[in-house]
Amino acid sequence: METRIGLIGIVVEKKEAVGKLNCILHDYSEYIVGRMGIPYHQRNVSVISLVIDASTDVISSLSGKLGMIDGVSIKTVYSKLPKNEAADDKNE
Secondary structure (H helix, E strand, O other): OOOEEEEEEEOOOHHHHHHHHHHHHHHOOOHHEEEEEEEEEOOOOOEEEEEEEEHHHHHHHHHHHOOOOEEEEEEEEEEEOOOHHHHHHOOO
């Protein structure tokens, strides 16, 4: 199946949302390439960047579930090239 690289930016505004957020991320752990979380104490929020390699359906599903959590804001960006095409270009 063709996959794409996606970047999901997450802002956690309510600490109570962290448990549900982590459960959802655990469910999608096989697709997660990397995760970086930064506590922003001055604004009382946490910022998480998540790199994911999956089909567009999986990325959309994860984004939708995260976006429905109260106290969590997300934005998703997709790579322009599917993984398979990028790998072919590299081998030439």
